[in-house]
Amino acid sequence: MDPKRELTSVDLAALVGELGAYEGAKVDKAYLYGDDLVRLKMRDFDRGRVELIFEVGEVKRAHTVAPERVPDAPGRPPQFAMMLRNRLSGADFVGVEQYEFDRILEFTFERDDGITRIIVELFGQGNVAVTDGEYEVIDCLETVRLKSRTVVPGSRYEFPESRTNPLTVSREAFDREMDDSDTDVVRTLATQLNFGGLYAEEICTRAGVEKAMDIDDADEAVYDRVYQAIERLALDIRNGNFDPRLYLESDDEGSDGGDEAEGDDDTDADEGRVVDVTPFPLEERSDLAADPYDSFLAALDDYFFRLVLDDEEEQEPTERRPDFESEIAKHERIIEQQQGAIEGFEQEAESLREQAELLYAQYGLVDEILSTIQEARDQDRSWDEIEERFAEGAERGIEAAEAVADVDGSEGTVTVELDGERIDLNANRGVEQNADRLYTEAKRVEEKKEGALAAIEDTREDLEAVKRRRNEWEADESGSADADEDEGDEDEDAKRDWLSEPSVPIRENEPWFDRFRWFHTSDDYLVIGGRNADQNEELVKKYLEPGDKVLHTQAHGGPVTVLKATDPSESSSSDIELPESSIEEAAQFAVTYASVWKDGRYAGDVYAVDADQVSKTPESGEYLEKGGFAIRGDRTYYRDTPVGAAVGIQCEPYTRVIGGPPSAIEDRAVTTIELEPGRYAQADAAKRMYRRFRERFADESFVRKIASPDRIQHFMPPGGSRIKED
Template sequence: MASEQGMSGIDVKAITSDLNGKLPLWIDKVYQFDSRTLAIRLNGENKARNQLIVEAGRRAHLVRSLPEPPKNPPQFAMLLRKYISGGKVLAIRQHGLERILIFDIGKGNLVYHLIIELFDEGNIILADESNLIVKPLRHHRFRDREVVPGVAYTLGTTDPTASLENIAAVLAADDRDIVRCLAIGCMLGGMYAEYICTKAGYEKTHPAASADPARIFSAIQDLFLRVVQSPTPVIARKHCEPIDLWDGNGVTAYPTFSEALEAFYPLTKAEKKSSARPKIPKEDRIRHHQEAAIKKFDNTIRNNEEIVGAIYENYQFITSLITSLDTASRQLSWQEIEKHLKNAKSADAKMIVAFHPGEAAVEVDIGKRVKIYVHEGLEQNAGRYHDLIKKFKKKKAGALVAMKTVQVKKTVRKRDFIPMKKLWYHRFRWFITSDGVVVLGGRDASQNEELVKKYMAGGDLFVHADVHGASVVIVKGKTERMDEVAQFAASYSGAWRSGHASADIYSALPTQVSKTPESGEFVSRGSFIVRGERTYYKNVPLLVGIGLMLEPNAAMIGGPPSAIKGRTAAYIELQPGQFEPNDVAKKALRILKSKIPEDDVKSLKGILNTEGVAGFVPPGGSDIVGHHEG
């Protein structure tokens, strides 16, 4: 189920199915609105136009209209236009149940893969036919994964839900209860895991290892079938779901999952500025979709009522058809029956317009196209349509109740901010350079050891202040802003605690760093021996910036002022001084709050706090020497 944080694997499965239903498609233009939001115009047959919006790490779905594109397209959008505009979409697929959507695009004699990652911070990656990365939206270099040009893009492990054997292996190896095994081990999430338990007839606390894999696999396949073939999109509470698991109680129904997601997710910054999409209050948008859903329900109810009427009006023909085909099917194959009836010249035979051998059914034209199941009587056939009428009347009633409960809220200035997702490296000291490279630093001797032994890779750079007692700093990739890296290393070193204004810094390659001492030497925990030539940066000034970032996600960030000032709504600057870290954090917090609208401060209560600021204050005394609005 989709949340404010982003879409789940089940949601991606639903959108993949929806998009596949619109094939064939051709790539028209690609637009980029900000650092994580793109849109693609997809042209279909008969001049059909579809508009896909993609927010890396969060969502990907069709929308009715796109924001006004920037006059000067960013480089990544221009690169995608160069490679894939005019290309034909050959396939749209999901990798297992992961939050990864892949477009296979043919252009000329070449095939490209446009990979949309909707997990963690997300990414959008263009790869060639061999899966070598041409260009990603964001460059990443981690210990076990690189997302940079020229490197092969690798996908994850086998899908645990793909087969009965896979499910059996997952269950047998899990010592948790069945609901947690399904939610985490099978990537289904809590709500769908509970649904599977109910369908398979297990209590949530039943041990996973003793569950019957066949029952679990059957329930999962039933869920996937509903998502792909019979979606019933709804917004329920604080989630958006491709199928209604609430029986219409307290939910708002939508004709398509994309329409539900469009109503559910708040407007992006670019959409708010766009004149192409009017600023309609959320309550009005929900009511509009509710009215559209009710209209669709009314049409479905009316159509099925007309079908029931047509069945009874043609009572003799339907009864005769059922009797004759039921008898024939016990002696002949459906292929033989179809061949015989297509060659028949009787008026009754010509009323049969389609055959469905797998369902033992035919479709007849009696003023309405009606599917008749030949092993069931007339009343049973009519009953199928009566059941549909009841189902949609119930949905309509639920939608009418939901419309009455929509509260018209007063207009307030409060904005919805999306908190930054917690990433693995946030427990270290960290910042991102002006050119987008992650830089990490150890908070203590233990983290220094961990960074070098576990996270330092061949393409990284080892950086250290030339003083006793300093953070080990690892640059995760190549950067043109070594001035920022050096300032970071200098500021989180013993030089700050000693009250110095500057410090000397050096860098070395990973191959030069060792824990092996010479004879008679001792290397303490958190310390390392660096052999060979080093690159020095002399008299680097000690200065730290701490600020509040609001877009694309809300978070406290820190680092050299030059690295954060373009990303923050407000920031302060620190130099070595006389005030204790906690006192500095409290004072800095008051300053930052004073520069943010009061309503926004309330919305940022979980982010804009003393703890969030204190995490970036260097150990030792500090003075606030400046404060600025971004």
């Protein structure tokens, strides 16, 4: 049996009650691990330290964790974590709710300066969205642009469409859902009533109903038993009548010790591997060994802790083939859905424009309708009277009255029917204003289409990445036999395959220049650039030495770029002749991290001068802004220097992210990703690169620790980017 890796809706309904006991706890700090695990460190006056985590990746969970089990804090907090700290530090935990019966938890925190909501989506791709008290998205781990909903910073958070909540469903609504089904009882409970497979089977078992019974054969007595079983389950959840169980499967697949483990305290159930955790015993799991717990939160903490240990123990020297086909099918299915959304946006925008054109085509008729309503309202006539007046006019054959399909006083709208098209109008506005509103709405829908196009491109690139990994895996497998035979004869100095290492040791080093933009040229010379005017000023005043080269773009807004002849700890010398290849790479660096890239251009002009030609003293009558400098003497120009940027992961002598011109990075990193100017914001492009790096390393935890999206972003050019196609 495959172990559970995602919490169910029933789990979340039970979880909410226990998490409510921590209301009033204060938030100390927030942490982000990789791109899918958030940790909140809190203080509860009765219980002391409380660690709350949300994970929304391959494993989807939300629960408290014993302090001794929390992962070590990342060395450099990413932007998302810093945002959480700024909003939540010292805030009170007000409470948590499950959105309807969906796998969504909404955590609310309050501070004197406002309310913050953290909405955790534990379904699909998973997401964590941080909103203010009015549900405006401050930031989110993943942007969502679908036809049905949008979750992007700056917009109002949109929940998924409502579904039936089986824990609160009335008997009448239950009967309707069952009657509308065309399948068997268990599938109806799983899909129509949203229980999912396991709990649908559990309800049938508790009700004594055959799971495969066709819905047409289910009579009133069957409905009664099923509904009563649902009510008992809902009552246990509402009243907190939990008796949590952690279920284990014996390592001996042929053994069946479930009853023995359940009834004998001396049975060593811990020897099995964990497969499920539930808020109460399930008859569907009666064949498994089970450990009881005092609280569901404690059971969840133990379950996921042991799940990680079990996964690590199952890793074999020769890794089992990943299920590439399922991943490919998933991405292809998502692309199909996104294409459908794009078609829907196109049709919706076209329909809105046609409606606006219809208003102008029948301007006189529409104007008569709107003027009639506005005059009647000026005379204090009620909306009911206005509707009656249009009905009477329609009976007399008045064309304008016949075009009125509906009047809604609560919304102040009138619906007209023109050439078979129904159009909702604001009754307090004129024809032009209503048409403008429709055109504006069409434009907004077109923008959603652009977002969907960007999303589909992301998915296509993810699909190609899976296919590449599959091809690489198959190529490696075909050559593995020969490689094994020659393994003992390998040269000790051969390059280590860090991508395949199951565990990459962390060797951190933060050089003095790490806060600047930097890279080492192919000839091993250091190049540093300023990130802002203050750093430009500092580079020229503090780090510019004889023998160095200074490079700058002709375009405004470029960084001061210094090609160092020596390290600041060494004696400077003007006799060192810097290689032309290093100067050209420094020139590419200067143009890439300037406004040239931000403007979407692919080349620009750069000039180079010697250190002694740069001065912070302006000419008489001139003024230098902060970060500016004066150049005296001739300049060497590098015309039409192409932009170029790559980000890579280095494993020796230190483990870290590096970035710069591709020619300088490729030989220093074990893997690189090349960029080009594009429409993706830095943060979105960094997340995509992070996912690519994780796919390339066998040790995904290594990438989490040293190459977070925020750290990758540190080496990216300003402005929009995209991953350059291979």
